[in-house]
Amino acid sequence: MPAPEQCADRMQCMELWGGNTSVSRAVTTPGLEVRVHSRPHAGAAGGGDVHYVSSCASGRITRLLLADVSGHGEDASRLALSLRDLMRANVNLIDHTQFVREMNRQFSSQLSTDRFATAVVCTYFSPKRSLQIGNAGHPPPLLYRAATGRWSQAEHNADDTDSDDPADFPFGVLPAADYSRLETRLDSGDLLLCFSDAFTESVDASGVPLGAAGLLRCVRQLDAAAPEQIVPELLDRLAGEHPDNLTQDDATVFLVRAVDSAPTLRDNLLAPLRLLGPVRDRSGVE
Template identity: 40%
Template sequence: MDSSPEKPCLNPMRCMEIRGGNRAVEESFQTPGLDAWLYSLPFENSVRGGDLHYVSVCGGGVITRLVVADVSGHGEQVAEFSDALRSMMWKNINTKSQTRLVEALNRQFGETAQLLRFATAVVATYLATKRTLTICNAGHPRPLWHQAATGPWGLLDKEFAGAGNLPLGLDDDSPYNQFTVTLGAGDVLLFYTDALTEAMDASGRLLGEDGLLEIARGLDLSDPHRIAPALLAAIGRHRSGRPADDDVTLLTVFHNARGPRRLSLAAKLDVYAKLLGLRSPRAPR
């Protein structure tokens, strides 16, 4: 008898829709060109955590924006920045460039945190018409990238001259470098927070980036929806079954390489209603 888990339903996100927040969530969804699985669990099963996760789709079904952030601190104290992030995602939902969003996030967090806190974040913008992904990493753990055409897992990263990007909230005038890659059909991306790399075994040894890569290289990629559960289970074994000592967030993205969907008349009317303020995007978690 087959005891394998049933495949989850990939719920298509609508145009002008935003999903996310800082609450516990386990869901799967689809945007033009991407299949995604999101898992987030606040520390000690709190209602809200310090990990933030947001996904948006533009009015034309071309731009998907992904944000995973880790705010120093936990719980309700992070709610103000979570709401501000969602507001900025909405303001930039139809903008292909993410530069303005990242700069605004840095300024907003600096004002909100008043130097008492900081946040690491990775912001990614996917264009379904070009199959490109633009990445800005603000001091966050580097995403993992499996290129189906070449085989091995690696880090989604690029070296820039000078110092790397600072976490958000440390310097209002800090510039943020970004880079763009072209995704191939079947590529897999893993965005996560540091609870994964800082998972500790019984002897106190951290898993680390190399350990996470080693686990990823041993995963069966034939069924993308099983990647996240398998990875989290392996990390749980590294911790000898002990619960994580921080918020845990993992966003798994499979590049199905399908182009933008053609919008129906009803979908177009829904987009116009949201643009005119007659209808709100999905409420935050």
């Protein structure tokens, strides 16, 4: 079981947090509680799973990125830094689709041909409680609706784009790739679970891969009324199924919970001044 997380830290406006190091932590932004658990493979200082959370100048826009970059060591660290810089440069960009396309274009321009990253990118706009999800070849997240008490897969339709270009490729594979967008609303108590492929590649007691469907069945057995226990219990269940689960690769999971909070009047009034300054960087990359 992971070490108990401390009380959630409130992210400041114009701030970026995350990295590729080992962590079990909770942060809050207007309208969201975000829990992150990440463990690099074999106890390494840094891994190929990269996680970032950003808050815009007013706190109204929260972005989350979970990426699995190819390579290890210095290669993975360099790509993690590239993703950090892109998150920081686009922290105030409202248009989610434009953001994901720009991430791919800029990432592609910085890479050699044999490097890429799968990723899931989420943009939450607190005034409308709207959540937009972009998927670049990554395992699809899971959504829990408090109103129905049901988990389901957040699936994209790759044909639902604004162009005829191939869609939803990993970052760095095709610079001109387009990206579909799943847009939904998060009401209070709704949950979003994002994870790296170590979770879908886990196996049951017989050694049969869980896949996306098997992981969904496992998550449906957890108590959604106790969000602080979901990640620890999921890790324990998978470890109990087979000793190799989550030990053969980097393993990272985001749990996002919608709450009833909003940007303060002070944050809204100070937003124009914050735009003149830099993004506060609280990330760590090894």
